[in-house]
Amino acid sequence: MSNSRSIAEELRVLFETLTPTERKVGRVLLANYPVAGLETIAQLALRADVSGPTVLRLISKLGFDSYTAFQTALRDELEIRLQSPLVRHDPAQLQGDSDFLVSYAARITQLMQETVAHLPRVEFDGVVDLLGERKNRIWLLGGRLTDPLAAYLCHHLKVVRADVVHLRGVPSSWADSLVDMGKHDVLVIFDIRRYWDGALHIAEMAAQRKVSVLLFTDQWLSPVSRVARFTLAAHTAGPSGWDTNTPLMLLVDAVIAALNTRQWAAISDRLQEVEAMRARLGEGSHRADE
Amino acid sequence: MSNSRSIAEELRVLFETLTPTERKVGRVLLANYPVAGLETIAQLALRADVSGPTVLRLISKLGFDSYTAFQTALRDELEIRLQSPLVRHDPAQLQGDSDFLVSYAARITQLMQETVAHLPRVEFDGVVDLLGERKNRIWLLGGRLTDPLAAYLCHHLKVVRADVVHLRGVPSSWADSLVDMGKHDVLVIFDIRRYWDGALHIAEMAAQRKVSVLLFTDQWLSPVSRVARFTLAAHTAGPSGWDTNTPLMLLVDAVIAALNTRQWAAISDRLQEVEAMRARLGEGSHRADE
DNA sequence: AGCACAATCTAATTTTTATTACATTTTTAT
DNA sequence: ATAAAAATGTAATAAAAATTAGATTGTGCT
Numbered sequence: 001m002s003n004s005r006s007i008a009e010e011l012r013v014l015f016e017t018l019t020p021t022e023r024k025v026g027r028v029l030l031a032n033y034p035v036a037g038l039e040t041i042a043q044l045a046l047r048a049d050v051s052g053p054t055v056l057r058l059i060s061k062l063g064f065d066s067y068t069a070f071q072t073a074l075r076d077e078l079e080i081r082l083q084s085p086l087v088r089h090d091p092a093q094l095q096g097d098s099d100f101l102v103s104y105a106a107r108i109t110q111l112m113q114e115t116v117a118h119l120p121r122v123e124f125d126g127v128v129d130l131l132g133e134r135k136n137r138i139w140l141l142g143g144r145l146t147d148p149l150a151a152y153l154c155h156h157l158k159v160v161r162a163d164v165v166h167l168r169g170v171p172s173s174w175a176d177s178l179v180d181m182g183k184h185d186v187l188v189i190f191d192i193r194r195y196w197d198g199a200l201h202i203a204e205m206a207a208q209r210k211v212s213v214l215l216f217t218d219q220w221l222s223p224v225s226r227v228a229r230f231t232l233a234a235h236t237a238g239p240s241g242w243d244t245n246t247p248l249m250l251l252v253d254a255v256i257a258a259l260n261t262r263q264w265a266a267i268s269d270r271l272q273e274v275e276a277m278r279a280r281l282g283e284g285s286h287r288a289d290e
Numbered sequence: 291m292s293n294s295r296s297i298a299e300e301l302r303v304l305f306e307t308l309t310p311t312e313r314k315v316g317r318v319l320l321a322n323y324p325v326a327g328l329e330t331i332a333q334l335a336l337r338a339d340v341s342g343p344t345v346l347r348l349i350s351k352l353g354f355d356s357y358t359a360f361q362t363a364l365r366d367e368l369e370i371r372l373q374s375p376l377v378r379h380d381p382a383q384l385q386g387d388s389d390f391l392v393s394y395a396a397r398i399t400q401l402m403q404e405t406v407a408h409l410p411r412v413e414f415d416g417v418v419d420l421l422g423e424r425k426n427r428i429w430l431l432g433g434r435l436t437d438p439l440a441a442y443l444c445h446h447l448k449v450v451r452a453d454v455v456h457l458r459g460v461p462s463s464w465a466d467s468l469v470d471m472g473k474h475d476v477l478v479i480f481d482i483r484r485y486w487d488g489a490l491h492i493a494e495m496a497a498q499r500k501v502s503v504l505l506f507t508d509q510w511l512s513p514v515s516r517v518a519r520f521t522l523a524a525h526t527a528g529p530s531g532w533d534t535n536t537p538l539m540l541l542v543d544a545v546i547a548a549l550n551t552r553q554w555a556a557i558s559d560r561l562q563e564v565e566a567m568r569a570r571l572g573e574g575s576h577r578a579d580e
Numbered sequence: 581a582g583c584a585c586a587a588t589c590t591a592a593t594t595t596t597t598a599t600t601a602c603a604t605t606t607t608t609a610t
Numbered sequence: 611a612t613a614a615a616a617a618t619g620t621a622a623t624a625a626a627a628a629t630t631a632g633a634t635t636g637t638g639c640t
Contacts, residue, residue, distance in 0.1 A: 041599090042597075053620090056599070082325065105405075112398070124391050225317065254395065
């Protein structure tokens with residue numbers, strides 16, 4: 001399978017060279033693509049009213065040396081197709097810059113919907129609970145591209161509560177913070193594709209100390225998810241398109257909004273204090289937008 | 291399986307009753323739905339970093355009395371879904387008003403659409419042109435909450451081109467940079483409500499020196515827009531409720547994507563170089579997600 | 581601290597599935 | 611019409627998968 005043709009295409013090309021019974025299988029496969037190919041040989045053979053070995057011979061002619069290999073290829077194809085139907089169906093959309101913005105927004109909207117649709121609600125609620133709990137200390141940590149998101153979340157959390165720290169600089173300097181952590185600490189990690197070993201190490205060490213690890217990641221799930229207490233996964237890209245972190249930001253924003261909504265009574269006092277102080281301090285000399 | 295809920299929905303409902311390890315499986319399943327479930331138990335278990343029996347227990351909790359039955363159900367579902375590609379995720383999912391996340395996402399989606407609808411194409415194209423022009427030097431500058439966005443844009447621009455600087459620290463230190471600026475400089479400013487006087491001052495000085503000022507702001511337009519050459523305004527809030535910067539991020543992402551698409555030929559070489567260098571440098575010790 | 585219970589894994593077992601070898605049938609050419 | 615070749619199926623076998631039973635680990639509670 002060196003070429004990039006899809007299996008269905010390959011099958012269509014090969015079709016005329018097939019024997020009559022093999023064609024039966026081919027037809028069933030194409031008519032119910034790719035689901036039929038994900039069944040067992042026996043099931044597929046039954047559907048095509050053909051024997052097992054015939055199916056196997058067809059598969060072999062397609063260039064696979066085992067039925068398992070064939071199924072794996074089918075699944076891989078399917079995975080790509082399901083992940084971004086929009087990009088898949090008309091890639092031309094993103095080319096014409098006349099309406100680039102519109103189509104781009106449409107795509108991101110779709111990614112956002114997928115993100116929301118796939119996210120278990122307990123995960124979301126769990127994150128909000130942990131971040132809202134005053135007894136906990138919060139530590140944030142991001143990767144190269146996601147550190148801005150960590151910073152963004154940090155700013156918002158600081159408005160709402162105390163004990164929030166954004167870990168910056170070199171990983172070695174975090175050891176100091178790490179040794180003090182315990183079960184009342186929450187480590188928020190942002191880790192998206194091109195996963196970063198450092199994040200995993202830190203998460204593992206933290207988890208060992210009963211620290212609650214919260215992970216913001218993409219749909220392919222950073223390895224950190226194995227030790228994370230809660231994982232929020234955003235759909236960030238299709239295969240051929242450009243990555244976007246907007247859906248991830250949606251999650252961050254939603255968490256912030258949920259925190260605010262849920263704990264409005266508790267935080268409103270604090271908000272006013274912060275406001276007052278900021279007014280007295282800042283006045284022009286420092287950055288102050290909201 | 292008498293009811294008509296999809297397996298994914300069923301899983302989401304059940305999620306909170308699951309044990310921690312079972313949830314791992316659930317997450318993998320949902321994140322890669324439904325392909326992950328079409329693999330063998332062993333493969334799925336491996337993906338979720340869990341043992342086979344755990345997978346099986348989850349499946350049993352879902353109401354299936356064999357893994358095979360589960361897979362058959364998945365395939366049936368998939369077959370139906372693939373037949374009507376337009377009915378993507380069951381719309382019922384998006385209607386559940388009780389779900390905070392869903393309604394929040396719906397609202398942001400609307401804000402994003404408004405943003406796109408109101409944004410003049412020339413503005414967008416102008417920004418992309420200016421940022422893509424190699425002769426220009428780019429300077430970025432954000433406010434308290436928007437600085438992460440500036441940082442994010444900065445990272446992406448640096449991948450694509452040279453002469454990109456994110457201005458940090460205290461405003462007074464920027465004077466050095468400012469005196470050198472001229473008509474081949476581009477100053478990108480992020481300024482949203484609670485507009486910041488400092489930003490206006492800097493923008494005015496820059497504009498006087500023929501610097502092109504690009505402004506990312508909210509729908510009420512920062513005063514900087516008066517001196518800005520191009521302004522991209524995002525709708526960041528509804529009448530009641532909490533602000534969100536997600537639509538602003540959409541704009542940033544769209545600009546990046548447009549730049550990449552438009553100049554693919556020109557930048558692909560550069561990309562490879564950057565990749566090679568990063569590979570030689572980073573290797574574990576530094577932050578490295580993408 | 582220690583007991584009870586839940587969660588999870590390991591490893592053995594059973595069942596299913598893919599694969600192979602070979603027999604039978606069908607087709608084709610003379 | 612018949613022999614040779616191709617196509618296809620049957621049945622045995624090997625491989626892999628699912629399933630189960632029991633051991634082990636971890637957790638909460640008194």
